Amino acid sequence: MSLTTILLALILGILFGFALNKAGLTRYTKIVNQFRFKDMSVLKFMMTALVVSMLGLYPLRAMGLITFPSVPETYVVGNVVGGLIFGVGMALAGFCPGTAAAGAGEGKLDYLIPGMLGFLTGAVLFGLTYSSIMPQIKKIADLGPVVIPDLWNLNSFLTVAVFALMALALFYAIDRMGLQRGEKKSK
């Protein structure tokens, strides 16, 4: 790894962690209350990030200035089952690998010590059991590293525009139509 790459990764990571901190996602309450629909910050944060990025990346790709790097692989069952297990951990603990790293930097020792040790242990366990579970899971409905407009042969600008409109409709439903639930009065 060159020094430039190291510095670049460090700066990008710092900006990412900074955004997580300012969005308040380094807190148990913010994460779990998303699943209770009492605080919609996670969804707003994620959807805004997705729309802003795709509005930049798709035109850049169409102009031939970039290609998409390491597109995540779609293997339907694994993506869904992984997500299902992930959601349980996220709602119980109230963090995920990224928010835990940023939270650890804020001085949260519970994120830094048991959190980081947990992630490392999980990663070791995954690596050691990889061969006995993953090749089979990856074979089911395996579409490879693909993006929706290419997969379904859609106009990519239209797809991005539809996605952006869906996000705006979601924000409208949250902020104006009461999709967010109120906090019940505690006894």
Next chain:
Amino acid sequence: MNWLKKQLSKELWSPYMAGALLGIVGILTVILAHALLGASGGFENVAGYIGKAIDPKNVYFNYIMPTGITYSVVLLIGIFFGGMLGALSSGTFKFRRMDDQQWKKAYGKQTWKRWLLLFLGGIVLEYAAGIAGGCTSGLAISGGMLLAPAAFLFIGGMFASGIVTALIVYGKKY
């Protein structure tokens, strides 16, 4: 300038503003580093040292996920310092063992309980990210911004089980 100073010292931003910042960082990551943002991969790169000590011929750590201080690991270190910078900028940096009031109401005040649950939660999250092909950062956000189907399958699964889990934990108070 004053506006910027005021924003930087705020403890919380509107999630739209923080999300827009992340979106721009996502674009910059592709342009400048020809890579994506992520978090769970960095833990796997480091875990390889332990994994290979246990099983030197392990397929995953030898051939699929390289062991070492990679781009993903440096990114993860950056996220740590980014969180620190954010907390310092708003004057909220503080060493603490557990500080969440809602957690205490849901699970009780004992520190050991929280620490145990975060350790177990960490294992579950990282293993699940392995199965799915990434976590909230590397799959949901980075894959989502490219419109990869994997990201939306993952987000759907994550919300479905997250809602059910919160229902079970909070019961009548959900």
